[in-house]
Amino acid sequence: GESVGLHLPTLSVQEGDNSIINCAYSNSASDYFIWYKQESGKGPQFIIDIRSNMDKRQGQRVTVLLNKTVKHLSLQIAATQPGDSAVYFCAENQGWGANSKLTFGKGITLSVRP
Amino acid sequence: EAGVVQSPRYKIIEKKQPVAFWCNPISGHNTLYWYLQNLGQGPELLIRYENEEAVDDSQLPKDRFSAERLKGVDSTLKIQPAELGDSAVYLCASSLGKMNTEAFFGQGTRLTVV
16 A cells, blocks of 8 residues: 655754755655654644645745655754754645545654764 | 643553543644554554544544544543553544644553553
């Protein structure tokens, strides 16, 4: 079946460096993508989203890139801070409203070295 | 404003025992979701409510799992009897509208079945 997955299980970066977290998806019908951050003992928290008609979207210190040709999604975090340490999930959505279906990928742990 | 509140935060039970989780969604949120999250994995939808109606329970193992949202506000998820493989985090989320991409998550209940 089609699925969402992440390339790497863990990522360790130096504080102040930029982080790039990658995600591969396989469902070409997905029209909306979200990155979530999950800190230990907490539920997933929305970071940034992007629609399938876009290829880049920027937030505060975060940028999401979407490459539909290769079904690839990435999250870039600028000037990574200790507070960015968490597990990150990409999720893909198909459908709209009551028929919307959100599928999460496997998590990748981001560890920030001081 | 309070977020999604879940209780208990942790629960340890012996296999074959029953267990129940409670969720109080964000005030005014009509849509409520229960997710199952295994370690290192993304959340997987168990059931979705629109007010008091379960509109998607296709992933709920109905032989042992049940849920209710009698007045369209709080919800309870029950497992009876629990099995070792049910050990996981059970997340509740809610959204104002019908898009699950707009959902806010609670902190979850970590269940350990021994």
